Amino acid sequence: MIRALKGEPVDRTPIWLMRQAGRYLPEYRKTRAEAGSFLDLCYNPELAEEVSLQPIRRYGLDAAILFSDILVVPDALGQEVAFKEGEGPVLAPITRVEQLDELDLGGVVERLQPVYETVRRLKRSLHAETALIGFAGAPWTVATYMVGGRGSPDQAAAKLWAYRAPEAFQKLIDLLTEATILHLSAQVEAGAELVQIFDTWAGSLPETQFRAYSLAPTAKIVKALRGKFPGLPVIGFPRGSGALAVDYARDTQLSGVSLDTGVSPAWAAKNLQSIACVQGNLDPLLLVAGGECMRSAANHILDTLAGGPFIFNLGHGIVPQTPPEHVAELVELVRSAKR
Numbered sequence: 345m346i347r348a349l350k351g352e353p354v355d356r357t358p359i360w361l362m363r364q365a366g367r368y369l370p371e372y373r374k375t376r377a378e379a380g381s382f383l384d385l386c387y388n389p390e391l392a393e394e395v396s397l398q399p400i401r402r403y404g405l406d407a408a409i410l411f412s413d414i415l416v417v418p419d420a421l422g423q424e425v426a427f428k429e430g431e432g433p434v435l436a437p438i439t440r441v442e443q444l445d446e447l448d449l450g451g452v453v454e455r456l457q458p459v460y461e462t463v464r465r466l467k468r469s470l471h472a473e474t475a476l477i478g479f480a481g482a483p484w485t486v487a488t489y490m491v492g493g494r495g496s497p498d499q500a501a502a503k504l505w506a507y508r509a510p511e512a513f514q515k516l517i518d519l520l521t522e523a524t525i526l527h528l529s530a531q532v533e534a535g536a537e538l539v540q541i542f543d544t545w546a547g548s549l550p551e552t553q554f555r556a557y558s559l560a561p562t563a564k565i566v567k568a569l570r571g572k573f574p575g576l577p578v579i580g581f582p583r584g585s586g587a588l589a590v591d592y593a594r595d596t597q598l599s600g601v602s603l604d605t606g607v608s609p610a611w612a613a614k615n616l617q618s619i620a621c622v623q624g625n626l627d628p629l630l631l632v633a634g635g636e637c638m639r640s641a642a643n644h645i646l647d648t649l650a651g652g653p654f655i656f657n658l659g660h661g662i663v664p665q666t667p668p669e670h671v672a673e674l675v676e677l678v679r680s681a682k683r
């Protein structure tokens with residue numbers, strides 16, 4: 345996987361899956377029940393290590409991703425964050441610029457020590473050939489939850505703040521950019537070999553705001569990380585950004601770009617693969633359906649992209665209703681594909 349990200353030749357296509365640890369696995373549901381709340385699981389290094397390793401044991405994937413969440417950053421900044429059963433994340437919303445003064449950037453790394461301990465444990469228990477991925481949410485995506493107080497289909501609260509008071513909103517983005525640099529640096533120091541920046545809601549921004557709130561902060565994060573860790577592989581996931589992914593890949597200097605389900609593999613081969621390694625982009629619902637429709641879509645992606653720098657993945661995270669056997673079949677298909 346690291347070789348693919350550096351554009352070096354590989355003897356087979358590497359594969360891992362976004363949200364590969366999670367509710368579709370019975371062993372995850374068991375550990376999760378033991379842990380108590382979702383955040384208790386994120387802050388329990390022993391159990392978080394266990395759930396990170398579960399999909400590796402089952403499928404022998406090429407990378408393990410740290411088990412945590414993008415919303416541990418607002419939690420560590422001092423915002424109230426809870427995960428409610430059946431509702432997803434609920435945060436005490438930030439709606440006024442004065443509230444930003446209450447957030448404690450200096451305490452982030454200290455409060456997230458359990459997360460870095462999980463990384464250290466994983467580094468010790470993984471075989472050398474399994475890459476260890478650290479991650480964070482991109483400032484824009486994290487801001488949508490901090491301002492909206494919960495997930496929303498249109499990210500309206502954050503967008504309206506950005507349109508009505510761009511200077512105040514920029515302060516939040518800048519604060520999150522700094523917090524993300526601190527959080528990712530601590531993960532690399534603890535043993536993460538590469539990091540992924542999830543910008544799940546990048547696609548809701550018009551071009552001007554995409555450049556300001558998604559592209560520019562990501563470029564800053566990559567630059568700061570490479571200053572401390574030269575050559576560090578970094579993957580970005582500008583979900584829904586369409587053709588803007590080309591400028592995003594080039595201007596951020598990312599090693600890899602994760603493609604969402606809607607991106608044409610042929611378009612990515614032509615327009616992105618010469619700039620960065622691409623990762624993706626099987627529809628997670630094809631993994632639910634399984635069978636011939638899954639196989640033919642996976643083969644189409646492999647035929648189109650596996651000739652260049654490429655990591656097989658989904659176009660978004662695995663969903664809870666995914667049959668674990670379908671994941672095994674997909675991994676086997678990618679493993680046995682000719683390069």
Ligand SMILES: Cc1c2[nH]c(c1CCC(=O)O)Cc1[nH]c(c(CCC(=O)O)c1C)Cc1[nH]c(c(CCC(=O)O)c1C)Cc1[nH]c(c(C)c1CCC(=O)O)C2
Nearest residue numbers: 362363364365366382409411412413414432433542544661
């Ligand atoms: C937007 C976002 C979040 N979290 C994340 C994103 C960006 C990627 C994406 O778009 O999927 C990223 C994330 N969340 C989780 C991971 C762990 C590692 C992995 O990929 O296996 C990662 C990388 C665990 C999780 N994060 C969450 C779960 C389920 C919680 C549970 O066990 O009850 C897991 C396994 C909860 C979560 N966390 C978040 C939401 C909206 C929810 C609720 C919806 C849902 O439940 O899927 C925020």
